[in-house]
Amino acid sequence: MTKQIYPCLWFDRQAKAAATFYCSIFKDSKITVDTPMVVNFELHGKKIMGLNGGPHFKINPAISIFVTCTTNEEIENVTAKLSDGGSFLMPLNKYPWSEKYAWVKDKFGLTWQLMLDETPNGVDKIIPSFLFANQQFGKATEAIKLYTGLFPNSKIHPLQLYKAGEPQPEGYLKFGHFTLNNTLFAAMDGPGNHEFTFNEGISLVVECETQQEIDLYWNTLTANGGEESRCGWLKDKFGISWQIIPSILSQLMSNQEKGQRVMQALMKMNKLEIETLVNA
Numbered sequence: 001m002t003k004q005i006y007p008c009l010w011f012d013r014q015a016k017a018a019a020t021f022y023c024s025i026f027k028d029s030k031i032t033v034d035t036p037m038v039v040n041f042e043l044h045g046k047k048i049m050g051l052n053g054g055p056h057f058k059i060n061p062a063i064s065i066f067v068t069c070t071t072n073e074e075i076e077n078v079t080a081k082l083s084d085g086g087s088f089l090m091p092l093n094k095y096p097w098s099e100k101y102a103w104v105k106d107k108f109g110l111t112w113q114l115m116l117d118e119t120p121n122g123v124d125k126i127i128p129s130f131l132f133a134n135q136q137f138g139k140a141t142e143a144i145k146l147y148t149g150l151f152p153n154s155k156i157h158p159l160q161l162y163k164a165g166e167p168q169p170e171g172y173l174k175f176g177h178f179t180l181n182n183t184l185f186a187a188m189d190g191p192g193n194h195e196f197t198f199n200e201g202i203s204l205v206v207e208c209e210t211q212q213e214i215d216l217y218w219n220t221l222t223a224n225g226g227e228e229s230r231c232g233w234l235k236d237k238f239g240i241s242w243q244i245i246p247s248i249l250s251q252l253m254s255n256q257e258k259g260q261r262v263m264q265a266l267m268k269m270n271k272l273e274i275e276t277l278v279n280a
Contacts, residue, residue: 002152003207003247005181007065007128008049009110010057010201015039015050018108022048025081026126033250044125049205060196061089063240064103064111066129066186068119075100075116082106082114097175109201124184128204132173133190134197136238140173140187143238148178150220151206155179167191203233203241207249211274217244218271232272246274 011018016034019041023029026043033040039050069075079092085107092102092114100116119125132140141159148154159176162168172189179185208214221244222228225237232245246252249272252262261280266272 001209002181002213003209004047005151005183005204005206006047006049007063008051008203008205008243009059010051010053010203011059011108012055013052014108015052018110019048019050021106021108025078038250046124046126053200057200059109059111059201060199061103061105061111061194062131062133062196062198063202064113064129064131066113066115066127068117068123068125069100069114070117070119072100072116075102075114079104079114082112127177127184127186128202129186129188130198130240131188131190131194132238133192133194136197137189137191138169138172139238140176140189141171143236143240144173144176144178144187146220146236147180150217151180153179153182198235198239198241200233200241203243205243205245207245207247209247214244214246214272214274217242228270230270231266232269234270245272246277248274249277252277252280 016039019031019039022043023031023041028045029041029043031039031041037052041048041050067078069078079102082104086105089103089105089111092100095101098115102114103111104114105111113129132143144156148156155178157177160174162170162172162174164170168191173187175186175188177184177186206217218234221236221242222234227235232243234242234244236242253259258280262277265276265280
């Protein structure tokens, strides 16, 4: 059974500083793993990986973190802290879709969408949000259908689509939620020309219990225009990056006796093979 699906943020030696910064802003947050390469942390119980991957890739607004704030005080406080040393894509203000909303780029390059609203019981407060723009404009619903059809415990929630006569093409996605393996995500089609697109700056990590799962996800996501990469990384046909990994990978790599051999074996692979890693 698929264990977890969560975002990975690519940093250039700033993962620990970023994780510390985010945990200082949100309640019920903590750093759970702290190594030179990986810093894992939880914000309101949601797992996020920080990767010290070097200067090769930069986080951009194609994938942002959406936060529902329940009081004026909370949204003003969180917006002020996240924007310190950063900038605004959209300032905190009233918009047609919300009494208070802001889109903030923090000092580490991660963007946050903050909205004043209620958070019903059982609904995630913090979720990754995808912006399908440029060449991917109009493909949000197609992507949602692909992902929810692939992963277990998945569901498409009611989608807000453009109607005939509205500014964007009929049927394109204004905004919508979907669940993958009991984890909530958001998506929208983004009109206009943007200087960014999906890249490795933010990827989705899928922890798998079996080789059968790895094979299924790898083969499905790389099909029809997807791309294989190294060490369990791939891009799907929409350009979104995924890491398809065994759930025991961190345990194998932290093993003092064989961790180095596991790393050497992993570096030679595209799709990861559990048996090869276990026997390294």
